[in-house]
Amino acid sequence: MNDTPAIRVVVCEDQAVVRAGFVTILSAQADIDVVGEAADGRSAVAVAQRLEPDVVVMDVRMPLLDGIEATRRLAGPGARAPLTVLVVTTFNVDEYVYEALRAGASGFLLKDARPSELADAVRHVARGEALLAPSVTRSLVGRFAERVRPDPGARSPERERLGALTTREYEVFLLVGQGLSNAEIAARLVVSPETVKTYVSRMLTKLDLRDRVQAVILGYRTGVLDGPGDRRTE
Template sequence: MSAPPPAIKVLVCEDQALVRAGFVTILSAQPDMEVVGEAADGRAAIRSAQELKPDVVVMDIRMPLLDGIEATRHLAGPDSPNPARILVVTTFNIDEYVYEALRAGASGFMLKDAPAPELINAVRVIAQGESLLAPAVTRTLIGRFAERVRPSTAPAQTESERLKVLTSREQEVFLLISEGLSNAEIANELVISHETVKTYVSRILTKLDLRDRVQAVVLAYRAGLAGGRDRA
């Protein structure tokens, strides 16, 4: 009988004590998670992350001493030798600071008032190496600020022309990525295996010269494709 996988180590960074305690209580109650530390400001978040090496950092944006954006950039930005996987949480569903945190290297974001199962799922998704954009806020957030992102390595052609390199199936997966769905949700939507979805996502990012799913969502909005279908 094989041993169970090690628990997901989580660091909770939030300046409001009651909110922080709530996150800790929810996550500690999961059999596959262990809250290894807490931080009430950005500087403490950096110190704790470097010392404890958590699998996932739950990061608030607005904190004293150093905000969550700068803490995220320090822990997950391009100059970080060992980028942390960071889940940004925010009170607002339209927040430029969240967008900047994603650009700083965060793996995803969600709202503080999201149901507990969504927080739990988000931590698991990010721990598995995937990016997560909450579907409820993806459209408003990325749609508002997408025009600011201009990938420096992108060829000089329109977004729609770039997407022509994708097969019809890859375009289906690309659209679902733009709606904020995780790999597991895409697999369920298209009735294909999780591994097949991972292959498609990797192929799409490579073909489009994109760093991650966040840039894929931005490209979809700039191409006028995201948010084009109604979801229950």
């Protein structure tokens, strides 16, 4: 018997048929519990703040308040208790990805994904793993981060924070920044996936980051993910 609590999810989608489909797909999973729904952005914020789910599934285009702004209020820097948001949209548009990441989203998935991919996406972001739709390349995160890259000559408090990491934690940080999964990192470092999971958890905690998306963006913002010559600066 599995005693792990089910992942609590709120589904935010203005189209009733699509919303019902998402709820049906997710409710059919033994490890996922849909605890709330919303049909517009304002309701999404209110329902999510009241229920505090593990994951908010958020559409981009919604009435009253768009999904990007709703995500910002729930997961952005100003959120009093940041939530994990998975943005699901019909549109594979770079700008939506940029703005979703900027707003604090932990994942981005297209609505044409298979039912199993939606459920897996919820599981991924609930575990704190960044997720982009397979058709949305990892380089998009880098291109987004280019917009917020600081002056390389300036002292960066964010870069100084990296000094709190051990050498192995920093290695894991760089590999996470390159978009590698736990299994891929484990193979690269010749350790077990569970060991990598521990390093990732410690790294995120020390850097006060919510998930891998934030780690990738931090890597670009601090300049340590400039390219093949990435290295630790003491």
